Amino acid sequence: MTxxxxxxxxxxxxPESSLIKFMRIWQLAKQSSFTAISAEDWEQHQETLFVLQNDDLMKQISRSMATHEQRQGYQPSKGEMDEILSF
Known part of the structure; x- marks a missing residue:
């Protein structure tokens, strides 16, 4: 079978819902070039897009970056640090 x-x-x-999704992807593929990626990479891209499109998460990241730069964020205990760093 080819x-x-x-x-x-x-x-x-x-199912019909999958066909609709496929048609959207097909239309995009016809409009531009595309690259085949692994399922793992696809999932990582989807997770990244989810975060980038989620206003609450983006605000949380922004606040976290600000407190990190000011060294005012959460400071883990020595035990937590040992657990984090002991792979």
Missing amino acids: IKEQLIREIEQA
Whole structure:
């Protein structure tokens, strides 16, 4: 079975919501070049996008960076540091 035949078979068996998602991806792929990435990389990209699109998380990161730069953030205890640094 060729790749094209496999793809057609998968599309025919896919639920409608998956087909809609596939069509969006296909439209984007036709408009620009794309690269195949591993499932692990895809998940990492999705997590990054989730954080970047979440206003509350971005504000929390911003506040954390400010307190870190001012050295006013949370200071772990010696025991916590030993646990963190003992891989």
